[in-house]
Structure formats: C-alpha cells, structure tokens
Amino acid sequence: MKRYPKLIRFFGIMLCFLILDFKTAYAIEGGSDALNSPFVVPVNTIVSSSMYGGCSGALLSPYIVATAGHCILDSSGLISKEIYVGEAGQENSNNFIKWNRVTSIEITSSYQGGADGKVGKDDIVFLLLANPLKYSTPVRLASEAEILNFKTSKSQLKILGYGIVSDKGETSIKPKSMNASFSPITALDSNAAYASSANSDACSGDSGGPVLSISASEIIVVGITTGIRKSVNCTKAETDGSFLTLFSLISRYTNLAFAAATKNTEKMVANNILSIRKLEESIAALEEENSGLLDANADFNDENEKLKIDVEDLKTAFLENQNNIIDLEKQIEELQIQIELLKEQIPTTITCIKGKLTKKVTAVKPACPSGYKKK
Template identity: 25%
Template sequence: MRAKIKAMGAPIRSLLVAASMLFGLLAVPPAAAVQGGEVATGDGVVVALVHGRTATRAFCSGALLQPRLVVTAAHCVIQNGTTITYPNGLFIATPGADLNNDNIATRARATEVNWVRGYQNRTDTIEANDFAVLTLDKPLGTPIVTRVASAAEVRELQSTRGTVTHLGYGKLALDRDNDGIARKIDLRVRPSSLSFQFPTGSIIQTTGTSTQSICPGDSGGPIVARINDELVLVGVNAGGDTSCIPSYRGSNVATGMVASFYQPIINQGIASIANSAPSEPEQVNYEISGSDVIVTWRAPSSPSTAITGYRVDEVIETKRAYLGVYVADAAGGGVNITSVIPDTPADYAKIEAFDVILAVGGVNVANTDAMLIEMRKKSQGELVTFRIRKASGEIKNVEVRLSEIGDATGFRNVCQTTTELRCQFRTNVGKTKYRLYAVSAKGDGTAYEFNVEIGPGGPPSNIEVVPGVRSIALTWGDPIRVSSVPKSAIRVRVIDSATERMLCEVPLTQYGCTINASAGRYQLAIFVDTPLGRSERIELAEVSIVASEPAKVTRAKIAKVAGKPNLLVTWQPPADNGGSAITGYRVTTTNGISLCRVTGNSTKCTIRSTAVKPGSKLQIFASNEVGESQPKSLTVPR
C-alpha cells in the first residue's frame, strides 16, 4: 500500500510491490498484515488479492461488499491509467481465508474493474481517487458489512476521533512479511486530514504507533466501524505509515479512501455483475482413450452475459526448476525464507520459514537476485545442495531434488463447440496442460485448468513420514498429475537415495507402507512405477533411527556336561537387537558375580559347576553399542 514519508505535506511513497512468482525457481512475495494487529482468519470482510488461483500470498487486500463485488485501492489494479494485466488472472480468496490452507477452487476471478477515469498511478505518491471496484465471476460468500457509511457518519467519526478497524494481508513488521493470514487493528480517526490536495470528503486518516500500524500489502483492505450495531464500510486502505519499511520510520498516519464518496463507482460495479464474463465450467471430467482425450462439463452456474461457446486450449509452457519457497533479502546477507509452500521439494526436505539460504550448489548467494541467477542454472530432477542457517544459528547443508513448474507462454486451440458440453481431441505423449473456458461477448470466461499425461504421471502427493522405533511409516495420496495407466497398475517405490536400496514397494492404492529400519540415517525418495515408466522422484527429508538396548536373549538353557564338572549355558540372540549389532553376552549370578563373557558371534559358554549352587539363578545379558539388555533368568539344575 502507500506510505507517507513525512508528517506534513510530503510526498507519499507506494508500498505496493507486485508479487513476483519466480515459478520454477523461487517465489518473491510482495512487500507484505497489519503490524501489531490480531489474527482475523475467517473474518467476513477482508479478502486477499492474489496473482493466479494457486498463489499463497496476497499482493493487496480488499473488502467484500456484495457476494460478487470487492472494493479495493485503485493502485492495486491500475498502472499508468490502465488496468494491469495479470498473466495468471487476478483472483480473490474467500473472506478471511488462510491462504496456506483455503480451498483454491472457491477463489473467484475478477472479470471487470471500475475506477475513476483520470486516475493514473504513475508515481510513488498517493493520488486522488485511489478507489476501485472489482466484479467477480462467482459469489465469494455473504458479506457481513451491512452498508457503506454515509458522508455524515464519516464526518462524525472525524469530529469525535472515533475508532475504526483496519484489516489486511500486509506485512507484520519491518522485517516480517505476511504469512498468508489476515489481521486487524483498531485505530483512532484523525479530526482532519493532512494538507493533501484531495477532493473534500474523499479521504479519512487514522493514527497508529511505531508498533501498531498499516503496512505494505494492506492496500485496498477494509476500514470498518460499528455504528448503531451495524458493521459498515467506511473506506479502503490507500496509504499507510512507514514503520514497516526501512527507508523511513517517522510517521504513523494511515490514509484511506472514503467509500461513500465513490458510490457512483460502486453502482457501476453492481450494474456490471449480471453482464460479467462467465465463471469456469463446472463438474469437469475427462477420460483418456489411447491418445484421445474426451472432456465433458456443465455450464457455469453464476449469472453472466450470454455464453456463445466453449474452447479447450493447450497451454504452451516454459519449464523451470522449482523449490517452493517465498523469500526476501536477509539482513546481513543471504536469502531469508519467509514461508514454505506445502507439498514442494522445500517442504519435503524440511526447509523451514526463517531459515536463511547462504549458498546454492556451492555458490554463495548474497541476496534474492543472486539466488535467482543460480536457480536459473538448475533443472528439474537435479539434486542441489543448499547451505542453510537455521533460526538457532546452526549451519547445515540440505540436499533437495528440484521439481518443475511451468510458465504459460502461449495457447493453442485444440477444440471448440457452440452448444455441446463435450470435446474430443488428440493429446501429446507426456504431460500436457489444458484449459477449458466459456466464450462470451464480454470476453473469455474463467478457465478450468487440468493436466493430461500419456505416461506414468506424477509422484504421490501429500506424503507424510513418521519415524518410529526401528521403523519408518509413510503415507501418501494419489498423484496430482494423473497417469493414463489405471491406478491398479501403479506401484509406489520408496528407496534410500544414498544407496539406491529399495525399502518399500507396494500398490499405489495401499496409500502407505511401514519400513523395518535398523539404527542409522535414511535419505528417503519416493516415486511411482507403471508399465509406461517411472515418475520423477521426490527426495524426502533425512530420517534418523536411533538405536536402543537389545531385548532379552531367547531360548536360554543350562545343562550338565557329561563326565565333567561343568555346566553348558546356551541361548539364541534377542528377537530385537535394538537397531544395533550385538557386541557380546555375559552370564552372571543374581548378585552380579561374572561367570563368563563371549563375543556377539557366540551363543554359548561353559562354567564350572562348583561356581554355582544347584537351584540358584543365573542371568544372561546381551550388549550392543547403546547398552545392555534386561537379564534373562534361568535355574541351575540340581
């Protein structure tokens, strides 16, 4: 969002930073919610603006005013007097969503932007009329704000220094980016605006502190107040203080655009809802027959302009190696991991938020730009060593086998229809991404994307590894990339990638296996094996199995030696050696007097019968490198 640089009459610096998703490489988030605020997960007002349906971090915030209407700051969607083009679409998450765990299928696409013509967003200063309305392709839910605060109610808040609530998905502090969770904070309204040349009645300002304020990423977030037991929308965040950016930390004034002043723009947005571009087709299913794909679907359910047909396009992609983290420059050098995306190579390698990457593949990286350069040299499937400084200060090397992700660089139509809700086309060998969408006079509808693979498909998903006592339990889900091979013909293999030794091989539909493991370290990797070949493998985190003392010896016996004054003691090794080789055995009396010792290769010893009394008890102990077993008792024969 925007930030005021000086207290009076000074220029305003933009805190909106476009989210740069470095797809197969790393993901750099926007300068990220409310500093010093409380969590607002599930709040029915604030929404996150994200690049593409699958993004897990917001670049701006917004307010849900109607089920298909969001208000936000114009500088989030306008640049140089025209709407910003988002290659993967501008999507809005459900109100108060935790972006790490929400159902991305519920996210709505912005199909139309209404704003005050003449607004430019050409500089880093706050401009007048920084207010926009987004029309959505489908409902996001029922808003909890009942209406827009009137101009008179806003003036009353200003004259009485009333309290309003700011909400947003912005930074948490100067050096803490947002974590994908909305926050809110109550601030006092200033009695009058600073000396900005804005239309009278168009802005509202509040005062925070150095630790409680509005931050980058909160742009467009709602400013609400409770008036006569109604939760009303006062405005949207447009400019915040600068306690969340390093360049200046002297002002704690936040500026918002008053919603009632822009009621005509809101009315334009409302009028456009019924005539918007279509949402995505529903109940999409596809089948593979040889090299042909048959796709069926249902028409979008949300009201829109008339649909004139449907198209299926092949998505032309450029592949990149993929790690799966959000990053920012670390203080003192290196790259700070602000968060880790679930089910990615970084997640499987147990890389964590607040880790700092110091080197990639043996090359030191001083900042995110340097890391980007090194990541561009890598390829899918490559095993790369990252030198990482943990939050504890420990420095360690972590090996990660990179996966891949694609940047859409173009589209090729493979099928189109006017009325039939079915398409059949020939696909390629290997993995191909397609998108299905409705066509209308208002433009293309929201696309439903799916992957088709003539081949083995992808590795299992949702993998969990649980070390046990001399065992490792794994569970998994179906691959995200579906194979053209029936599930019944797909097997999952787990190996120790350090030795390439097979540890587990079971049908995919078993969805788990338990590996018997002795003490040691295991670098696990998992993949699927099919009649059409193997998927790429996922390197999982290193697992350590710690040894323990062995169990008791088994089948212990004692007998007299014929013709000699000796006793022969025999036994079998423990059923469980504790995960460590047996190094020796010893036989003692119950009061600890040693009678004999042998190595771990022997399972018998001879003692003189005169050393023990008939009917007394003897004890046999087994030892490994950890310690000694519990004693196995036996009785001396009479």
C-alpha cells in the first residue's frame, strides 16, 4: 500500500481541469447519470479571449459554491474576472454567459497553481454568486472528527462531476457520479485525501466536484475533487487496478466557507437595507398620496354634506309637490262633479211631430206637447 505515494510523487497529480477552445466541459468515466442532482454544478471560467475552462462545483447554499482553486485561473495564472455557475444537475452549455456570475471569491492567501501539471496546495475556493441557485437538498460540511472517522472506516463516498467520460476524450453534457471509498493512503498535501474506486474514475473537467458522504438522514460534503494521476484524459489505474482521486478536505477550510457565508450575509443585509430604503420611499410616497386622498376625501365629504342638504330640500319640495298634486286631483274631481251637474242644467232641443205638423221644443228636460211624438 505504501507504493502509492511514491508513484504519485513520480508521476505528479495532474490537474483535473479541462481547457477548451470554446467547447463544452464534460463527465466521470464509468459513472452513472447524475442529471438533476442537486449537489453538483457546472463551473465555467473565461481563461482568455478565445478559451474558457470547464470544471465542476459543489453547491453548498443558494449563493455559495465550492470548487477547485485551479478552476478559476486565467491563462496568466491569476483569478479570472469572469466565472459563471450553472444550475445544479442541469446540462452543461456553451451559452454559459447567461449563467449566474461569480461576484466574490474566498481563497487561501498562500494558494498557488501547481507547477508541471501538479495540483497546488490548498486547491479549494469558495464562490459567492450574484443571484441564488435552486437549492432543494441542504448539505453540511464534514467536521474534522468525521473526516478522521471516514478515513479510518474507509467510508463510502460519492463523487460527482461534469468531466470527460472516457480516456479517449468522449464527452457528455450531463453530470456523472461514481461510488468510491475513503482511501487510507496519506496524501502529500496534509489538507487533502484520496478516494479509491474499483471501476470508475475521474477525468478532466471533474475538478471542483463534490465528494459526498450520503446517509439516510443527511448529505455531508467531505471534500472537493482536485486532481488525478492522469493517463490521457482520465485517471491512470494503479497496479491493483483501482483508481485514486485526490480531493481537498473541506473541514480544513471552514474559515473560508465562513468568510463566504459572512460576505453572503453582508450582501443580503445590504440588499435588505436597500429594500427597506426603497420600501420607506414607497411608504413616504404612499403617505403623501394618502394625504392627498384624505384632503380630496374631506372635500368630497363637504360636497357630500352640501348634496345631502340639497337632497333633503328636494325631498321636502317633492313632498310638497305631491301634496299639491293630491289637492289638485281633489279639486279636479270636484270640478268634474260640477261639470256633470252643469251639463244636466243645459237646455236641449227636440223635434216633435203630429201628422204633417212639426214643432221644436227647447227645455232643460224637453217633452213633446200632447198629441205630438218625438221625432
């Protein structure tokens, strides 16, 4: 078992970082489909004007992602000014400029990219995002005691990434996962460890992906994939046929995680203060508008009172008119009776005949003389 560190010293730990000429970063050889996994995110970094680097990342909170330090460097070895993070478990894309942009980075002051293709010490970084990502399954960081227990018991681990899927360079835009165990082999970097797998291995582009301990009750982030003993694009098998993956122990960098969380809190507080100020401005505007409405309402009430008085006057006038109408109707009835009586007193003329004789009689109640008949 002691032969592994010697082999690794001889060959070096190659960076698990895929530099692309505007192509997509892709995932784990011999792994399982991890599409829609809530734990792994694609991380793309602008390396130069014509290239970007594709890596993986571990989603720790809606605003914080952990990845490998070498994943965020530009072609000059400095931290890139343009780093983008996609949604967890989603397909990788060339159109990553529309992804969530990194606004702040927490990295050790002593970090330097490794020389001759080797992984540098403290190869881990925490990214603070401009906007929150969907965070459906909470995770927590492993403690130092848990790390020691995992290593002693050779605990089962799950590694996820967006790297190439074969040593020949075959690619997939979907994330992959593989099962491994915590290796008892001691890494050269005291802040790193190895995961061992019998039939799967990490490839270029898997750097920064989460190394997880998954139980029925919780998900624990043990570390971040940082390097492999490289064949062509993927891990070179050891003499016993197993594959080793180097990862940074996240428990050694809780200060950086705390700093990122603090910045995130400060950012949220600043955003909340800004929101409060905007709300206060909105409230002031609403109060001013409300004051105007109150004044208008007072004017309306005054006008309404006047209208009420006018309505009461109209009601009174209406009642008076109704009474007048009733009186007039009574007078009309009396006049109609008088008219009928007068009609009875108006004389009328009738014609009476007796043989060839004709006589007209005019009276209130005319009647023909004796011997005459009414014509």
